[in-house]
Amino acid sequence: MFSTKPMKPTFKCYLPPVQTDVKKTIEPPIKKLEPKLIQGEIVVNEVNFVRKCISAESSQDDLWGKLICTNFKVSFIPQDAPSKQKSQLSHLLLGEHDIPLTCLEQVVTANDTKGKKKVLGSNKKLKFNPTELILYCKDLRIIRFCFDEAGPESAKKVCLAIAHYSHPADLQLLFGFEYQGRRYHASKGEHVNGSAPRGGLRTPIFDLPSDWDREIKRTGASEWRVCSINESYVISQSLPEYIVVPVSLADQDLKQYSIFFTDQRIPLWCWNHPNGSALVRMANISDPFQQRKIDQKVFTAITKSHPQRSEVIRSDLDKFLPNIQDIQSAFVKVRQICVIDPFEESEERWLSSIENSRWLEYVRAFLKHSADIVYYLDGKNASVILQEEEDRDLNCVVSSLVQLMLDPHYRSLIGFQSLVQKEWVMAGHRFLDRCNHLKKNEKEESPLFLLFLDCVWQMMNQYPAAFEFTEAYLTVLSDSMWIPLFSTFLFNSPQQRAQHLMDFAKNKAIPQGEEQAVYFPPVWDWSQQFSTKDQTLFNNPMYVGKGAACVQNGEVKTFRRTKQKTYSSTLRGTPASLRNGLKIGEDSLTRRGSLVSELKPDFSPVKDESPLERFFRDWFSRAADQQGLLIPLLLPSHVALWKLYFLRWVPEACIPKGGPITAYHKLSQLVDEIEILQSKLRQYKGPSGSTPLPNPSRPLSDQRRMYFKATSPTPPDFLTSSFPFTPMGNLCRRSFQGTPISKFLNGAKIWLSTETLANDSL
């Protein structure tokens, strides 16, 4: 999807042309403090002489500049030109100090001298002149502005404007509608002739029957068909227009059954195992009297679609997994511990606080449940129905995790994006409500998608060579939820999306027949947000994927991969079964006397193994095939906090010149060297294949996928564990005194003598 062709500057004239952005950053210093506006963006209010707090320790690093509220973002423009050292990801549409209004979680104003504080909502009044503005962001940043030198009235106005504009009254008022409309017209004529359809997207959107057809073929689901009874959303408001159903069910039957399901959500095919088992998701049957009958019909149809006519197993997720409120409250707690509580205070009981938040417990629960489903599909050869009240929340997480474990295709970048598209966007996950973009109903807010990304990260952490993308990609993807410019995370259902985009097209005079993916593109077109160079941070140098590691016209033995789709462990021969009857002595273990207490935890008796446990043990006893089935380790000790996501803004937690990125750096370099060599080989081979013919017209850089190049042997100094993000000025909880080093240390107050402080401050 990352086009290697040079982008014509006219197509996106509001952007610096992608290829030349490196040169473009060397700009003359801005004389006036002008905001960088994108299409359709207008300044609402602004105030000068504002101080942005950079570090908690002192105000000496603070930046002075102008604070601006537009209809898209809160922008801060520092007086002094920023340093040109590129130490972080730079967004094409947002500056280093910008925050999209949709990203604001809470707008807090305070007056230090009066000791007043107020959380601002839409149309709220403010009875004091704020001396401080603290912005709590959905991406976990906390940004603080001080107005000690600013005009009090203008400061107040900006604060109120920010609060007001971050509470849009209506979905259509989200800035993306304005922006994409302008953008469409500005680029008109460009895409009419010759431009690739759907904006050159390689990620299937699943709004067309062909996308589903391909998926059916890819997974060999021959007993399943694309059904179009929901065209124009006549059956269900939350299902996509095209769904996949068992061949044995006729459209007429489906229409009949649909009325019995919550929101008419008839069962939805997700994926087929090579052994013929299918993964299906569905909503509850609303009429209890019809339950048995409908269940039976559905089960029978799914069984018929299985080559071995295997049984169908139903998993009722509502019974096993936390609900959306549980998840939201866990997230609120873990956020509190990670970014809001003072660092040293939360250090005291860090482990138990993390446990008490229950976030990791939930992550583990979803992974565990998904792994159990994998066992049924892969180990028991059975089709599985995931059932949930509405089929729009928990099912999204579990069905995508199951597919991620079973099918290596979804571990590629495009595959992963298509999975999100298929199991979240098209399946009707209520992104609008769960993200609470309109800040209307907090009860509906729940970070399910983030929970899913965290689960993916856990797998990535355990199998670092299995995914084509990196944790930086997952983090950036999560941040994109809070930028309202892409159609992916704005709507509750495909129907709502279609409706709004149709109205939008009408309003903006976009001709009918123009595809939605073109005039309101999904997030998957990453060139909207990042330069080609920055997008290389998404590439995992370790990935063992199709083609990724293969040497052309020859094989390197270490990269052996079986040709057939052996993502089934059952194909690898039956496991050695346990010997029975060897339990002698079990009852002679009766404990006695003093030894009992001493030895009790040590020599606990062994319990019998369930088939499920054996399936897992068996799988873990073999080397993991990165292109095969992957089961995450589920010991509590192996589920970790996703540090890049939760701690990237925390200055005290940032390891200078350290963190996993230093390993990534080294790996990237090596892969870059390999790519240079491969490119040389291609040049030798030439188009005809045999004549060695170097082709100087094609620069090597075109094929290079790595962010760090072979020519930078030592890691740059700016690498930290937060890279490609920086804590600098992004997390100002409250000011307190101390030296940076002292804050790392427990009991720093006792240790630091006055002398030390005096020395350190020199």
Place this chain on the structure above:
Amino acid sequence: MEKSGSIDSLGSKRSSSRHPSVDSLSSSSTSRSDRSAQAKPPSGMSSDSVATSAELSPEFRVKPKTAAKQVLRDSDKEEPQLLPNETVQDMAQDVTYFCPFIGALRGTVTVTNYRLFFKCMDREPAFVLDLPLGVVSRVEKIGSASSRGDVSYGLVCKDIRNLRFAHKQMDDTLRKSIFEVLVKFAFPVSNGLPIFAFEYGQVFPENGWKVYDAVSEYKRQGIPNESWRISKVNDHYEVCDTYPSTLAVPVNIPDEELKRVAAFRAKGRVPVLSWIHPESQATVTRCSQPMVGVNGKRSKEDEKYLQAIMDANAQSHKLFIFDARPSVNAAANKMKGGGFESEDAYQNAELVFLDIHNIHVMRESLRKLKDVVYPNIEDSHWLSNLESTHWLEHIKLIMAGALRIADKVESGKTSVVVHCSDGWDRTAQLTSLAMLMLDGYYRTIRGFEVLLEKEWLSFGHRFQLRVGHGDKNHTDADRSPVFIQFIDCVWQLTRQFPAAFEFNEYFLVTILDHLYSCLFGTFLCNSEQQRLKEEVPKRTVSLWAYINSQLEEFTNPLYVNYSNHVLFPVVSLRHLELWVGYYIRWNPRMRPQEPVHQRYKELLAKRAELQKRVDELQREVTNRSASSSSERAGSPTRSITPVQTFV
């Protein structure tokens, strides 16, 4: 039994896909966290024919040719492949091993003067438990003759596991149970037998005892210089019997004065140099507590001595004394004649307490940790259970102390004196960790060996007492996991700086495994003097001989050697983790999480392959263009310069 392992085959072994049975994890004492390493097919042999999961014990890797030949023959045997001078002491059949992970297994037990070997042939591949007797902390008979007539034995091990066996009651009551035989050889010291290291006859290409030479290490640091000299005052261990014979001391303190300082320091452990900053000349010195006592005794010589240490560093007019103990403990030591430096007596010195607890607290903490991690981890309350052991909290305090020392020396350019009570436990932890942060040399494999030899072995960390080699007295209050704790801290550093260390996790695990195994002489005895007296370097093999004979095994491929790079770790529970690769490695559900290194090696192989092909093509082009140079203008070879490589 697999006896493989040619050194040649090591390079490819990690990519071997065939694993031994899951259980094998619990079977190998030197097992590494990377399990694929266990199934190490010897060259020229299909991995499938490796019938058993094999321990990676060192001897199997060293003599490649002969070992490889024996593989097939031995794979069906029920006895272990013996080491040179290892002898079978007893064998018993129909013994049941209760594996906490897969259940009861019946097989044969062999006890030698080095190991316990259990093999169950009922499984495919055969289940093997191969345990050096050195790891056994105690043997308990549990469950006496019951209805079934079984006798059951529990082995509590020093490496965070417990093993349970049972066999039928002997018909012949006079015959000793095999476990009684085991007790004899598991505790040779208590039974008047030699520790196996003194019998082990393996020859390695390198003499590991030559790795560390105090004079050359001080020379590397630039000592002697105008401020520091090498003193031979302790040549015969007369000033301090727990110190090395070679000491680095301030130039202007003559040996006679040194002796008077020794009288004022516990056990005569005077402040001596551990490390000097190459630029600022700020130093790390170590010693034991001053003998201040309840009456606040002073020593002019000691005060002058510390002044001399401060004066040796022109950059700073201050000296920091880091007392590793909590201040309460330091004060309590006054009752026993010890104590800490008063700021009145030591002008320009500032005393800082680092709040690190004593060996008894650490022992208790690790005991609790074992309860939490072995054999199984409870599904709920994992983190709060872990928290209640305080293990990570202790790790944090030690690392925080070392970080303060490193920061003071590097950023403050100030010299520091480090001590605890005796200066051989917490002090060793602190100085060696600080040196690891400050000096990249110690982050290489050889440098780390030097660091251990210097700060731990030569300065008298009492390994014999802390580990209790071959001693049945498992309740000895002198036992404590101080060294494990240090290695854990090192592992934490490698986690935060994955590219800053030349060695890998397996290196650290191997060191800990041989801390107990008693196969090598390295960790025997309590001091340099004792080791010399026992002729340990003459009579035993050094662990470094084994490690240095196959460095590739222990090398971190991601290592970047950048000079003058001081590591400032984040000492926070947000980043400190439980070392699962060590503490939870017996659990078969624990799959190693670092195929990163493996992947890197694969990529290296690929680069080499591609480079070869590019070179070949280049030659071809050169030849061709040479033969037809008249036809072609502009030689294509111009643009084909070999890729620069950084290995």
